Amino acid sequence: MEKELWKGNEAIAEAAIRAGCKYFFGYPITPQTEVPEYLSLHLPEIGGCFLQAESEVAAINMVYGAGGCGVRVMTSSSSPGISLKQEGITYLCGSEVPCVIINVMRGGPGLGTIQPAQGDYYQATRGGGNGDYRTPVLAPANVQEAADFVRMAFDIADIYRNPVMVLADGMIGQMMEAVEWHDIEKRELPAKPWATTGTQGKREHNVINSLYIQPEPCAEHNEKLEKKYKLIEEKETRYEEIDAEGCEVLFTAYGTTSRVCRAAMKLLADEGIKAGLFRPITVWPFPYAQLKKAAAQNSVKAVVVAELSLGQMIDDVKIALEGSKPISFIGKAGGLVPTPREVADAAKKAIGR
């Protein structure tokens, strides 16, 4: 199949169109602005609606409305803008409205910097909004995956009636790479009898709402959501292992940092050290059992976590390993990316070399 050169953000936008998304509500922010820019040009061509809202808060609530009508809808932003959307995300989860949310992370906290970061891991995997809710989070490590995961995200959202986040970082959004528009796995999608599409006088009104004022129905609603989240954990956990078999050092990283780890693995190989990579593809649900298994190999002396933060995913690694292996950390926050050399040196230090 023919390969083309795509910028990460553009590929995310085009993937949404190819997934049948005709509605986008958002607000510009670096380093993700090419997503709305692309959709502002191309959604009108297919009879869709691109709307630049007055704020991120407005945009996510427009997503709530459109998703409630049963259409495929997307919003995108970068870290500070995603913070503003948190209220909407918990409402969407509470009301079980499917949608896709893109976060092209930049350095924080607050306004931070426009350079790449992975400091929104806690927010994405634990939720920055209120209440017991979860959103599946797919973390692409290259532009091809960005294109694929956006399309997968729409299916996961529809299957589970839940918002799905694609968690990229500024580097994935801004860089150019080859993409081929191959088909993704075709999944059975449920009908949307719950959508507010008009009763035609033939049925009861559908109500999209997250308000359950009586505690018993609210508790029951939470139990129902919890069952769904358990099912997502069971069915949707994704990860990749690269050269992990028999490795001495097991890197654990996602997105851009996983690319740096792969380069560090080559440097270490030149020095006779066998390093492997465990890459969570879904950071929620996190592949706890799979990571524990990979790290349990006798050959693994240390697990080295690399992040564009000062240590967030490392908590999930600790949960996964339950103290079974030593864990060390290399990371930078605030827009800097560690070099392969720095990551390789951290690995050597972890194994006392």
Place this chain on the structure above:
Amino acid sequence: MKKRIQIITGHYGSGKTEFAVNLALQYADAGVKTALADLDIVNPYFRSTERRSLLEAHGVRVITTSFSGYVDLPAITPEVLTLFDDPSYHGIIDMGGDPEGAHVLGRFEKQLAREDCDVLCVLNANRPETKTVEKAVLYLRGIEQASGLKVTGLVNNTHLCRETGVEDILKGAALARAVSEETGIEVAYHAVERKFAEQVRYQLGEGELLPIDIYMCKPWEFGL
């Protein structure tokens, strides 16, 4: 005959910056007093300013937008006027992508009216938005409209990052020729990764072959 000031425009992601950095280094290495102005107000990442130390080591003067590009609202420094006021420089201007990026040139309307410049439009046949003659010409005309300048030369810079093959370069040469036929604008350069230069040298048609090295690497590609 190349002009003293060369303005590099094109669709974003076409490889303007890689071309500009290589062009500046090659002029400087040939002993020409060279300045590179990074006037990209569109891209926050992968900017020629990021290669400042390399360029300066080769004797290239680097002129950049304020704050080295690390702000959302880059401002154009008056230092850019050096290119126009000091004719001892060979000046290369790395513009931001698309008509939006070309707007910056409006600021230099008076200077540009006095100066005979090369206005080079970089084409990459692997970019979905400029892969056909029709689409490429549309972008080219949009850039002309926004900048108020006429494109004087085409640059075939067709690549697929690390997955580039000879067929990509030849596909780009064919696109450049077709755009040239459609517009009457000459093909000025073929920017070709050095390892492919000899394989394609006699298959490109008109235009100077500029063998290039890859400087605008991703963070994990340096030193590999």
